[in-house]
Amino acid sequence: MPKRVQPRSPDGMQLGGLLVFGLLANSYIVPLVKMERIPRATVNRLPLYLRALESLPSDQGTVSSRELAELIKENSAKVRKDLSFLGTYGVRGVGYNVENLRFRIRRDLGLTRIWPVIIVGAGNLGSALAKYGGFDASGFTIVGIYDNDPEKIGTTIGNLTVRSMGSLRRDAQERNVEIGMITTPVPAAQQVAEQLADAGFKSILNFAPMVLRVSPEVEIRRVDLSTELQILGYYVQQSLAEG
Amino acid sequence: MPKRVQPRSPDGMQLGGLLVFGLLANSYIVPLVKMERIPRATVNRLPLYLRALESLPSDQGTVSSRELAELIKENSAKVRKDLSFLGTYGVRGVGYNVENLRFRIRRDLGLTRIWPVIIVGAGNLGSALAKYGGFDASGFTIVGIYDNDPEKIGTTIGNLTVRSMGSLRRDAQERNVEIGMITTPVPAAQQVAEQLADAGFKSILNFAPMVLRVSPEVEIRRVDLSTELQILGYYVQQSLAEG
DNA sequence: AGGTGTGAAACAGTTCACAGCC
DNA sequence: GGCTGTGAACTGTTTCACACCT
Numbered sequence: 001m002p003k004r005v006q007p008r009s010p011d012g013m014q015l016g017g018l019l020v021f022g023l024l025a026n027s028y029i030v031p032l033v034k035m036e037r038i039p040r041a042t043v044n045r046l047p048l049y050l051r052a053l054e055s056l057p058s059d060q061g062t063v064s065s066r067e068l069a070e071l072i073k074e075n076s077a078k079v080r081k082d083l084s085f086l087g088t089y090g091v092r093g094v095g096y097n098v099e100n101l102r103f104r105i106r107r108d109l110g111l112t113r114i115w116p117v118i119i120v121g122a123g124n125l126g127s128a129l130a131k132y133g134g135f136d137a138s139g140f141t142i143v144g145i146y147d148n149d150p151e152k153i154g155t156t157i158g159n160l161t162v163r164s165m166g167s168l169r170r171d172a173q174e175r176n177v178e179i180g181m182i183t184t185p186v187p188a189a190q191q192v193a194e195q196l197a198d199a200g201f202k203s204i205l206n207f208a209p210m211v212l213r214v215s216p217e218v219e220i221r222r223v224d225l226s227t228e229l230q231i232l233g234y235y236v237q238q239s240l241a242e243g
Numbered sequence: 244m245p246k247r248v249q250p251r252s253p254d255g256m257q258l259g260g261l262l263v264f265g266l267l268a269n270s271y272i273v274p275l276v277k278m279e280r281i282p283r284a285t286v287n288r289l290p291l292y293l294r295a296l297e298s299l300p301s302d303q304g305t306v307s308s309r310e311l312a313e314l315i316k317e318n319s320a321k322v323r324k325d326l327s328f329l330g331t332y333g334v335r336g337v338g339y340n341v342e343n344l345r346f347r348i349r350r351d352l353g354l355t356r357i358w359p360v361i362i363v364g365a366g367n368l369g370s371a372l373a374k375y376g377g378f379d380a381s382g383f384t385i386v387g388i389y390d391n392d393p394e395k396i397g398t399t400i401g402n403l404t405v406r407s408m409g410s411l412r413r414d415a416q417e418r419n420v421e422i423g424m425i426t427t428p429v430p431a432a433q434q435v436a437e438q439l440a441d442a443g444f445k446s447i448l449n450f451a452p453m454v455l456r457v458s459p460e461v462e463i464r465r466v467d468l469s470t471e472l473q474i475l476g477y478y479v480q481q482s483l484a485e486g
Numbered sequence: 487a488g489g490t491g492t493g494a495a496a497c498a499g500t501t502c503a504c505a506g507c508c
Numbered sequence: 509g510g511c512t513g514t515g516a517a518c519t520g521t522t523t524c525a526c527a528c529c530t
Contacts, residue, residue: 041499041500043477047469048454050473064510071454073454075500076511076512078499081501092510093507093511095511095512108477109480110479110480124371125375134468134469135468138452138473139472139476140469179476202478203478203479204475223468224290225377225448225466226381228466230382231290232422232462233382235286239460239462282520308489323490324523326490332491333491334490336529337489339490
């Protein structure tokens, strides 16, 4: 018998990670239950669901967990569990409303706004990312690229001009940038990470093949190609060993 | 009281995923226990351990689990558990032999050889990867880059000439290439994946922002920048909500 | 004393299976 | 009949805590 906290109960509203139940007579806000966070594993799949939903024909009104599961190569039970964490209502016997679900996921991912992002490191990879047009479609826009090489500063990449590290802090604060990508060589990466943390960045996408160490309130994700290849290598070797 | 199978027991040897105990008098090989696989979570960390080990000063003979833990930002219990799956012996009160541990991890990851890798998609990202020198240090070497755009075929990127998709299959088989990276736009990616699978590739590193569907014996890893940003976005938003 | 190896506990994530609603 | 929502079971991963070795 379902006894869990009702997301969106009649007089409850979700607010900043707390489930708040009503304003009492004397104006106390009473947080009854700490709202359960969406599990990390689920958060990691939300972008995939969103993409799947966006790939559906525009006249498709509803979608079943099985359909979604096929699109992201998972099973339908997982999809249903995941979506249940959003407090989204599917309709039994019918499925999920595509439009509504898309909206919910966009909202939970914070995609109701466009996030400005900067790149530090104007080498091959940084330049390629600066020119890559695909971010805008996902809700992000590259607003700056930085380097400390005087040869590179002032040059143009895509529609951006490479700027000096010295101007990073002020630029970022002016434009409210909170997400940065590090595409420098390894020796520079740690220092850059500290500069970003210092400038108030909240999250970092790190392409330098190393583990960065900054204060834990900065969320860091690593995109580590060598590591990915080595992991693939393990499984290739494994498949050989098994014949 | 430890009663687990002894890795590297005096008369046992590890062979193709089986722990084989001794050759009996009449030449029967007796596989007593199916060798426990290294857990995925551990495999994913092996490249990090390797890098950490390689970053140690060359005169450092041993390393403790705590030291390694700091280098990869994990805790020491996890490090010890992970390393125990390799059947590696640390020495109580001392730590792990750096040289030996490095060798074991390289061997388990299959890095005793250099793996040839090809890239499909000679756009910004593919070109940047082709020029990126960092793979060689990790045991991989880019031996070809492919595209189906006649404008690109024949042009030079780094020290590679872009070749046509038509030559992929034969090239790969001649050179025994089993790992491919897909850096094409989304619409081409699925078809390319099928071509790779068909040409006998064992694993694919997919940079196209979509979920590929090929037969399950092909190991696929996704490097999905938009998705990474969206995940970061979630946590940035979350941190705002909490104040 | 210092540090590994590892059962056992705790936690996280996945899958099952089915009641309940359309 | 179809499909969601979700407890419960299960599987995988992390952490604890301590016996044991050097």
